[in-house]
Structure formats: C-alpha cells, structure tokens
Amino acid sequence: xxxxxxxxxxNRYYARLNRKFVLITAICSLLPLLAxxxxxxxxxxxxxxxxxxxxxxxQAEHHRQIIELFLKERSSGLQLLAQTHSLDYLRQxxxxxxxxxxxxxxxxxxxxxxxxxxxxxxxxxxxxxxxxDDRNYAQAxxxxxxxxxxxxxxxxxxGFRKVPHFxxxxxxxxxxxxxxxxxxxxxxxxxxxxxxxxxxxSGEVYLRNPVxxxxxxxxxSGKIMxxxxxxxxxxxxxxxxxxxxxxAAKQIVAQAWLDQPxxxxxxxxxxxxxxxxxxxxxxxxLVLLHISALTILLVSFFTARHMIKVIxxxxxxxxxxxxxxxQASKLASIGELSAGVAHEINNPLAIIMTERQILxxxxxxxxxxxxxxxxxxxRSLSQVQTQLQRCxxxxxxxxxxxxxxxxxxxxxxLNGFLTELAELMEREAGSSGIKFxxxxxxxxxxxxxxxxxxxxxxLNLITNAIDAHETKPYGNIRVxxxxxxxxKMVVITVSDTGTGIRPEHLDKxxxxxxxTKAVGKGxxxxxxxxxxxxxxxxxxxxxxxxxxxxxxxxxxLPEKIEPNEEVPx
Amino acid sequence: xxxxxxxxxxxxxxxxxxxxxRLLATRGYLVKSVNNGAGAIAALEEExxxxxxxxxxxxxMDGITTLKEAQxxxxxxxxxxxxxxxxxDTAIEAMKFGAYDYxxxxxxxxxxxxxxxxxxxxxxxxxxxxxxxxxxxxxxxxRSALSFFKKKKK
Numbered sequence: 193x194x195x196x197x198x199x200x201x202x203n204r205y206y207a208r209l210n211r212k213f214v215l216i217t218a219i220c221s222l223l224p225l226l227a228x229x230x231x232x233x234x235x236x237x238x239x240x241x242x243x244x245x246x247x248x249x250x251q252a253e254h255h256r257q258i259i260e261l262f263l264k265e266r267s268s269g270l271q272l273l274a275q276t277h278s279l280d281y282l283r284q285x286x287x288x289x290x291x292x293x294x295x296x297x298x299x300x301x302x303x304x305x306x307x308x309x310x311x312x313x314x315x316x317x318x319x320x321x322x323x324x325d326d327r328n329y330a331q332a333x334x335x336x337x338x339x340x341x342x343x344x345x346x347x348x349x350x351g352f353r354k355v356p357h358f359x360x361x362x363x364x365x366x367x368x369x370x371x372x373x374x375x376x377x378x379x380x381x382x383x384x385x386x387x388x389x390x391x392x393x394s395g396e397v398y399l400r401n402p403v404x405x406x407x408x409x410x411x412x413s414g415k416i417m418x419x420x421x422x423x424x425x426x427x428x429x430x431x432x433x434x435x436x437x438x439x440a441a442k443q444i445v446a447q448a449w450l451d452q453p454x455x456x457x458x459x460x461x462x463x464x465x466x467x468x469x470x471x472x473x474x475x476x477x478l479v480l481l482h483i484s485a486l487t488i489l490l491v492s493f494f495t496a497r498h499m500i501k502v503i504x505x506x507x508x509x510x511x512x513x514x515x516x517x518x519q520a521s522k523l524a525s526i527g528e529l530s531a532g533v534a535h536e537i538n539n540p541l542a543i544i545m546t547e548r549q550i551l552x553x554x555x556x557x558x559x560x561x562x563x564x565x566x567x568x569x570x571r572s573l574s575q576v577q578t579q580l581q582r583c584x585x586x587x588x589x590x591x592x593x594x595x596x597x598x599x600x601x602x603x604x605x606l607n608g609f610l611t612e613l614a615e616l617m618e619r620e621a622g623s624s625g626i627k628f629x630x631x632x633x634x635x636x637x638x639x640x641x642x643x644x645x646x647x648x649x650x651l652n653l654i655t656n657a658i659d660a661h662e663t664k665p666y667g668n669i670r671v672x673x674x675x676x677x678x679x680k681m682v683v684i685t686v687s688d689t690g691t692g693i694r695p696e697h698l699d700k701x702x703x704x705x706x707x708t709k710a711v712g713k714g715x716x717x718x719x720x721x722x723x724x725x726x727x728x729x730x731x732x733x734x735x736x737x738x739x740x741x742x743x744x745x746x747x748x749l750p751e752k753i754e755p756n757e758e759v760p761x
Numbered sequence: 762x763x764x765x766x767x768x769x770x771x772x773x774x775x776x777x778x779x780x781x782x783r784l785l786a787t788r789g790y791l792v793k794s795v796n797n798g799a800g801a802i803a804a805l806e807e808e809x810x811x812x813x814x815x816x817x818x819x820x821x822m823d824g825i826t827t828l829k830e831a832q833x834x835x836x837x838x839x840x841x842x843x844x845x846x847x848x849x850d851t852a853i854e855a856m857k858f859g860a861y862d863y864x865x866x867x868x869x870x871x872x873x874x875x876x877x878x879x880x881x882x883x884x885x886x887x888x889x890x891x892x893x894x895x896x897x898x899x900x901x902x903x904r905s906a907l908s909f910f911k912k913k914k915k
Contacts, residue, residue, distance in 0.1 A: 535818070535845055538845035538865070538866045538867060539774055539777070539845045539866060541866070541867040542774075542777055542845060542866040542867035542868070543774065543776050543777050543780065544867070545867040545868070545869070545870075546777060546780035546781055546784055546870070547780060549780075549784050549870045550780055550783055550784060553784065553787050580867065584867055588865070
C-alpha cells in the first residue's frame, strides 16, 4: 500500500513535468507562429481583395472606354458625312448609295441602312434593305431627341430581320432646312466587342439600358433584348465595385454607366474564381502553417518525453547513490556506536574473567570436599568461560567492524589461498554432505591485498554457505574466480545451493546485527564485516539470491591496492 | 628457583587490578597495582619493576602519556599494553613508543602470563646486555668502571 503510493507520486510528478514542458514549448513557439501566420493571412487577404477590386475597376473602365470609343467613331463618321455633304447631294439616291458603300467599306460593313430625314420627319432618301422611303418620324422619340441634342444613339431593338440593331442619328443644321442623317448599325461587331470578352470561367461582361433590358447577351445570365429582371438603379458617374452575395453564389461586380447612350456596363465574376489565386495561396499558407504547428507540437511532445525519460533515469541514479550514501552513513554511525558499546562491555567482561579465574584457582587448590558441589562449581565456571568467550567474540566482531585496522598488504596467489581455505572448510563440513567445487581461472594474476582480511571475508561467506544447507541433506558450494583485465579487477563468486534469502531481506543482509539465524547462532555481523572489509580493500560485494535455490556472492577486488588507498569505513 | 618478576599493574578499574594482582601473585609474581598514570610514574621512580601492564584508557593521564613519561625515566622496564578499547591502532602506536606488546581485554590469565614472561625475558636480557657492556667497559677502561661503582655507592 505504502509502496504504491510512493511510486504513484513520482509518476504524477513526471506527468506534470511533461505537461509543463509541452505547454511551455507550445506557448512559446506555437502561439507566436499561429499569431504571425493568421495576421499575415488576414492582412494579405485584405490587400488581395483591394487589389482585386482595383483590377475590376480598371477592367470596367477599360471596357467602358472601348465601347464609348466604338460608338464615338460611328457617330463621328456620320457627323463628318453630314457636315461634308449637302442635303441636295444626298437627296439623290445614287449619291447616298455611294456614300453608304464607302461608309461600309470604311467601317467593316457594320451599317445596315442609311437614310436622310427632313426637319418635318419625312424620310427623304433611304438606302437599305427595307422599304422605309415614305416613313414619317415626326412623332418618334429618337427624332425629337436628335433634334434637341444633335446626336442620338438608340437602345437595342429588333429590326424587321429580327436581328438586334441600334440607330445612330446626327443632325445637320443647314440654314433653315435642318436635316437628319440616320444609320442603323448591325450590332454583330459591337456585340462581339462586349460579348467576346472572357474573364475566367465564370466572368461575364454585358450592357443594360436604364430599365434593365440586356443590350448585349451576357455569357450566362440572359439574352440580348430580354429584361434582366432588375432595374440597374440610379445613374452614377464613377465605377462602382462591390462584392455581391446572393447566398448561392458570391460574386464581385463592377458597374459603370456609359454616357451616350445611357447604358450600364457590368463586369462580373464569381468571387471564388476571382479570388482563386488568393485563396489558393492563403490555403497553402494555412496548411503549411498548421503543419508546422503540428510538427512543433509533435516534436515538443516527443522531446519532452525523451527529456522526462532522461531526467527519470538521472533521478533513479541519484536515488541509488542516495541509498548507498544512507547505507554508508548508517554503517559508519553503527560502527561508532558499537565501538563504544564494545569498549564499555569489555571492561566488565575483563573483571568477570578475573573473578572466574580466582574462583577456579581456589577450587583447584581446595582439598577434595563435597564432590558433587565441586563438580557443579567446575561446570558453572566452565559455562561462565564459554559465555565469556561468546561475549568476547561479539565485542571483538563489533570492534573489528568499526576499527580502522592497518592492513598488511602483500602479494599472493588468490587461487592457492582459496583452494587451501576450501579444503579446510570441506573437512569441517565433511559430514554434512556438502561438496565443494572450485572453478579457478588459471590466468588469474597475483593480487596485492590484505590476506588476513580476505581470509575473514571468505571464511564468513563459506560458513554462511554451509549454514544455508542446514535443512538440506546435501549441497554444493562453488567458488569461481576470473580476472577482469579491462578494469584490473579480479572477480570471485561464492555460490551455494542452500535455502536462499527472501527478497525482502536482500537489502538488509549487509546491515550489522541483521540475522535470520536462531538467537545465539549468529551475531548478524558477519556479512556487514565482509562488506566493510571488501570496501576497505577497494572492492565491491554484491548478492543475488533465489529463495529455495541458493545464494551467490560476487566480490570484485582490485588487482593491486596501495596501503594508503584504503577506503576508511 | 628464580627471582619473582616484579609487575606494576596500571588500570583505573580497582576491582580489576585487585583481582589481577591476586591472580598474578598466585602465579608467583610480585605485583603492585596503581589506578592512574601519575601513580604509575611515581611507583616507577620509587622502585624497580620488570614489567608494567598498562591500560590505555584512563581518566587523567592516559596510557600513551604514561608510557611516554615512563620512557623518559630511562628504565629497562617493559610495558605491556592491556586495552579494552577497540583502538588496536592506539595499541600499535604505543608499541612505536617502545611498548613490548599488547593484549585486548578481556584476556585469559594464561595469555597475560605468557606475554609477561616474554616481556620479563626481554627486560632481563636488556639488563644483562647493560651489565655486560659495563663489565666490558670496566675491563677496557677501569676508570670509567670506577666511576660506575662510585655512582652505585651513592
């Protein structure tokens, strides 16, 4: 329970750290990126739209100029004709015919007919395909207008051939007999001028008169002479460009009024098409922007994860070091304490020992008295002696544990030493059915170390190994050596097939006074002594154990140790 | 039959010195015990001892200081360090200052006797060497020998 809580807290901590990393990276890089991206997008859109509007405005202006130029040319031609010829000359039909032909030669056959009308509205002469010679136009609206203004251009109308036409009429003032030169213009050339303008796929250009009747065929929205269904609105001098949103389709529309005749030029295109490039660029930029943002997010996410992993690893290492430090300081303080205790106990022990000796001396010199009593005295004194020895062993172990003994460093053959030791121990364990096996590396170098301390270490380890077989009828103790040339170390492993050590005890076995043996059987100092001695000799000791399977100690010792290199414990 | 070796026992634990005196006395030693360093120096100045058994940790003058002071007296008395303290280092240091050997408390009486015998032998030999030297000198230079005897009389 406690364990899970302790493990959860760091996990939460790392998760929080992770979130912080990601959040900070995101805020510091994503927000500015997105902000800049969107600001550029909006500014660019606005700029592009105003540019587009300008383009439409100039397009409308351009078309208006072309159309007006066309009409001006025709009316100027007619005016020139009227000014340079007299009524008397043109009254002759063959003369008018000649002029008509010349005119058509000059203006690409665009005149359908030509007629002279006198001041009373009578058709004086007519050249053309129709029979209009005796028409009277006195009441016609165009006639009144031309008499007023001198020049008149009509709206489109369907002539007798059911082809759209319009009329251009000019007035010639000749003393008191004014006359009018009237021409019908075949609109094919004119309409081509307007209708064949192609703006993209959806763009169209058309003309309407003030009541909304098409004067040219729009590309999509109707036919010439049909009503557009909508009045163009009031006349204005400038060019108006607006974005027209009908819901179904969004269009950009430029409108300009022609002066003579009063026609409304409309240039329009689907908004989507007009702004295709802009929108396309915008879209590409936004996609790029968001891909970058996503990349940054992903990178920061993975970077954070990696960093957390590294930090976690470092933390674990630090925690491991911390544990070692705690263990070391624990051992050191226990060492100090036990030295004090040992000393305090040694003095009374010394006194008890002398007291016993006195009693023993006296008992030995006493003449034979009550033999049963004497026997008990000797038995008791012997037991006192045994227990004194036991106490002495404990205090000496305690002292050895804490003592900074000056070691005697000498060079010796570790293999030979271990062989001797194993033989000795095998004799001792002889009856217990425990076999010793030695796997010694023949290439092991001579090592420089403290033989007596190592003897203590291996005696302890082997004694423990033998004890571990108490509940088993037989077993095996294996001692192996090999050299680690790279690190100039020798490695000795002592493994047994005994009862093993339970996992929860593994981290305590090197603690002083920790023992699982029965009271009186062990002091719990053996392994902690081994630990401090190996440390002092510049080595390490590690344990690995499987309950029921056995235990393995692994000791690494430096090949050489200088006396002053000893590590104080 | 030999002359009983004279032992000076220095330990702050009175019961210990008392018991030890008794044990050593039964084993044929002449024992005097004192309970501090100052007492030990005073005793050494007063009479001759073959072996001093010295505790290291004592209130007042400690074992090492006592040893140093005793060395200053220029005697042949051998010092045996008996320490209940864990510091074998200190015992070894004491040996550098001329102590004969060391024992850790608690120790068997037999062990102690063995060491005392060793110390006594060394002391006797030192005495003998000294005497031999003097005899030799006396033979080689009678005048100096004379001065030795004069001093002795004094």
